[in-house]
Amino acid sequence: QKEVEQDPGPLSVPEGAIVSLNCTYSNSAFQYFMWYRQYSRKGPELLMYTYSSGNKEDGRFTAQVDKSSKYISLFIRDSQPSDSATYLCAMMDSSYKLIFGSGTRLLVRP
């Protein structure tokens, strides 16, 4: 079993939809949770990071962490075609090594 599980998709939604992207993890030592966006043939770009259970909002993006369920989510409101990319969750424990999910490919249709 992988430490971090993420549905590869693709997830196809119409423009303006609310998108929900999720990851589950098995290592209860993970303390830091990140979401990266990766456009095709580009490097990953950090979207959000959070350390605690609960919600963190940044513009149209909300990161949610539920440590008791070992489950994290990224919500995108009012999705745009420019949001079409692969979204990677990443986690870290005190070793400071990032462990990535395999990514979910998102397609927002105009």
Place this chain on the structure above:
Amino acid sequence: DTAVSQTPKYLVTQMGNDKSIKCEQNLGHDTMYWYKQDSKKFLKIMFSYNNKELIINETVPNRFSPKSPDKAHLNLHINSLELGDSAVYFCASSQVGRADTQYFGPGTRLTVL
């Protein structure tokens, strides 16, 4: 201005050859990383350097040797290339102690024939 840059962008080579990938960051960061992304998009850390000192060395064949001439540069040398080395290699950097906030380069797509 490019924050983390890598050269070359594409690298096509034959099995058995030796090749190097260069990485430079102009963010003033002290920590740099190398990642490998396979064909299934799975991104895995290979090495991490902090101020030119190796701090993370994952289970990577010793054909892979990172070199950090100064804290702004982290190069990756690969000896005796194998088919399974074909992947996209990403360099990243962060402030020391801030591995949660890493900045990635554009990647080097390595194809071994």
